[in-house]
Amino acid sequence: MSPRAGQAGHPARTLAFVESPVQLLNVLEWAHLHGLHDPGPSGPAEPSGPGRAEPGALSGADAGGAGAATASVPPPALPTQPGPAHIGPAHAGPVPAVPVQGRRLPAGAAAAGAVAGGAAAGGTAAGGAELTVVVLSPTDPMTRGQLRRMADLARDEGYRVRWEEARGGTTAPFHTIGGLAGSLRRADRIVMGDPFSRYVQLLLTITRARDLVVVDDGTATMEFVAQLARGERLVRWHRKGGRPGARDLLFAPVSSSARRRLTPSDRRRVEVFSSMPVTEIPDGVTVTANDFAWTRARFGPPRITQSADLVGTSLVETGVVDGDRYLEAVRNLAKAHGATRYFAHRRESAEKLHRLAAETGLEIVRPDLPLELIARRGPIGRTILSFPSTVVHTLPLALAGTGVRVAVCDIDPTWLTDTASPRAQGFLSGVTGTARDVHRLAAVSPA
Template identity: 55%
Template sequence: MSDQPEQTLAFAESPVQLLNTVEWAHASLPPGGGVTIAILPPHDPTTRGQLRRMAQLAGDAGHRVLWREARGGAVAPSKTLATLAGPLRRARRLVVGDPFSRYLQLLLSMAGDSDIVVVDDGTATMEFTAQLARGERLVRWHRPRAQGAAALLFSPVARRAVRRLRPVPGRRVEVFTAMTVPPLEGATVTDNTFAWTRSAFGPPRLTGGADLVGTSLVETGVLDEDRYVAAVAGLAAGQGVTRYFAHRKESRDKLARLTAEAGVEIVRPDLPLELVARRGPIGSRVLSFPSTVVHTLPRVLAGTGSEVVVCGIDPRWYTDGVTDRASGFLADVTNTALGTHGLTSLPACP
């Protein structure tokens, strides 16, 4: 029986999650098969803008898109949960993008015995599958393990959500990913080739120059801002980088410094970078620090003539609070991309 919108319910909190939900539907459902996608936007205006643009594309691709304000004030979360409770229980399949999100964990704890599909929300998919395989609590790689009263109160919800994410007889779990992930017993891992993106857009016009993909590692407290700005300036001088594609979470003050001190043109993408790159124009070389795009852009730009290059991170760039776990995870992101896609790498700028 073909899937109808009410049978597959998806949740998207970021533009990348929404893009990869569309990619999963394109790869997995019969022609004309649609998904009901509930968008749960954050407060950040840049993310909201990208979500609205991505929502238009998802609608054009045949999906039913619902915009649900889940974080506005004291009443919105409970109202949203109430409207989603019925569809959650009835859905035969749930498509989710961020198992680390507390809001999503709350939704999963309310769900019926539905199949689960986890689509990429960046490199966190790598950490999610590793933690789930080890039977650990889900904690983002760049954050310490939560403690205190709030974490203790939420822990039963988190445990129920993790149980939903584990494959058991009668419930199928699929991970749809472009990342290199460890095997998860009983789960299906499906390769995300970005077939929808490549068929709908491009190939792009190449500029002949070099672009740099921005990262929010400063904003998340992983990298020192002064060191990061100096590294970008070094890449501009040494590698001919002229354009800097800003991450949606990068601060305006930091971007202003990059313009002033590195001399790069700041580009604020209105869609996930995979779509922006495929639509073009894009650099003949695309440089990136360890991030999601060193796994996704080689797939999106395959056959276009644009080369993706990984830039190293000097250990001196890390802030004092960064753990060995966090730095090791970033090294794993780089090494798996180099091994899987045969990318060129650049040593860290001093």
């Protein structure tokens, strides 16, 4: 789907809603592919006060907490900054973080006036499209820290970023929705990272946009497309199979409305931008491949070490996998393949990570950016070990041509909790089985 001109010769106005660092990364990939640019002074102003994401810094409140990355992001003139946070055994030095990049305008944008007051000025992207990224900030400190860093990268690319404290208290949703209502009604295109989000579903009831775009939110994209094709209600895979709760029933009309709006019609076009294998494509939906061209163009190639790195998962935190079984699997996997570092998922608890460090001897690294960027910048192990997750699909694309091998370990059915969704094993097997350019490992057995 190419950018579409707005009414009366105005550029097409695009609002992107993100709630996680990976969603924002994939918005940048989508915008890079379509040649979008910053709306300039006429775009929505960033909110002032505590909710504003100050360029070039992480606030103490957001960077705090066990294992959180506490480094400030320097201005583009400075070449480096401290790396991600570490838990566990000391090592020779920190893993370098992704450096702040110099301001770059998308292809087709004018070179003149590239930077003015922290936003790109001048220039017209293909199709006259403009982009404002709205961050619906979560409360988790690690996620907020990564989002701050990603917001800085978005500004470096010349896009406007609007930070919303969407969950900052009981009245926060009302202030957020009220403040965005005008922009939503004026927008020609809405880009969203999580169609399962109740926040996003509520915002969809306000917009009149004819173009809707869903960018990857990990493996959930596969389930979203399949549910849309089958006309099912939108439910996250790890919750499917249980009885709807009171909040689900209360929100059901909004969710149904969102599903209808995400169904293509004569008045509405829907695009899915994904690196996931999408098989059940709903009629009228355009699927565009995300090959991480922006990531590969901006970062790397990485320095590759001779050891192996292991990628963590939040399956324990979501109640799918038993914590003790997971720890045992990590220990055995690391021993079998000589892994020395464990890249933690942003949702993994500090208690679990400290236990992993103590009982496995692994160096625990809390990345301050999505792993695709950290791995592309390097240094990274020659082999990356992972359980079924988004990275088994994205890392081979981000690291294409580097010689790094990605290996995925199946989840043994005995690791699942009694409360895991009936669909959990099948879904996780599907994530592994559909991954391209990865080496598949059998589930590790107790030593």
